[in-house]
């Protein structure tokens with residue numbers, strides 16, 4: 508049974524791999540056997556993740572990318588194909604948040620969250636698409652959030668962008684199903700890291716998590732490997748929430 512989770516010989520491209528969940532997912536994919544392209548806004552941080560994979564005997568390169576910028580995304584895909592010749596798995600992870608009441612939110616803050624969180628996923632998927640369609644196989648995993656399903660004050664553009672990612676995942680799943688490509692999303696709940704370390708409403712949120720704690724980033728491994736591997740070949744258009752039960756409460 509273990510073979511259905513094996514990613515040996517696969518090439519995975521992870522955006523926002525410089526830190527947080529992206530850096531951990533890059534290392535999980537490498538541990539499962541994939542060659543991993545660590546792409547992120549700050550090259551130095553992506554290179555540190557690459558180095559950590561190389562030190563453990565994996566295969567990895569690092570690239571600088573702004574996922575919301577068409578030419579930058581095209582360069583990322585071109586460099587990936589030059590290095591590895593193909594792409595099997597795309598993890599659309601890069602994401603940002605601006606917490607602000609809508610009445611105080613600037614147009615620039617709104618646009619920037621939408622540009623990175625939503626347009627970024629469209630641009631990266633579109634750029635990788637020709638390779639996946641030609642291969643007639645591939646796995647796309649979009650990182651959304653419980654906040655794409657559950658509204659919270661001050662998360663206007665974040666919540667809206669993440670809800671749109673859930674819907675975009677379904678559209679792309681329909682468009683690429685005839686090519687044998689699975690498009691799914693992972694919806695993390697509250698994970699330890701930069702996004703949640705300084706939450707003003709942390710205590711109220713903890714009370715709403717049935718499992719009673721924030722997650723460790725490594726706890727994404729099961730959902731990530733499942734959706735990246737042969738194990739999920741008949742699963743597409745789904746969002747798998749890894750949230751300690753948050754959305755049940």
Ligand SMILES: NC(=O)c1ccc[n+]([C@@H]2O[C@H](COP(=O)([O-])OP(=O)(O)OC[C@H]3O[C@@H](n4cnc5c(N)ncnc54)[C@H](OP(=O)(O)O)[C@@H]3O)[C@@H](O)[C@H]2O)c1
Pocket residue numbers: 522523524525526527528529546547548549552572573574575600601602603623650651652653694695696697698699700701702703
């Ligand atoms: N942490 C959670 O509890 C949680 C919960 C639900 C959903 N999520 C989602 O999970 C994903 C990762 O979250 P995280 O907590 O790990 O965030 P994080 O710690 O802030 O890391 C985000 C990463 O994305 C990179 N990035 C930001 N904008 C980018 C851009 N335009 N182009 C390329 N890379 C960019 C950042 O680059 P730099 O290194 O330059 O900063 C950073 O490496 C996000 O989509 C987030 O919405 C997180």
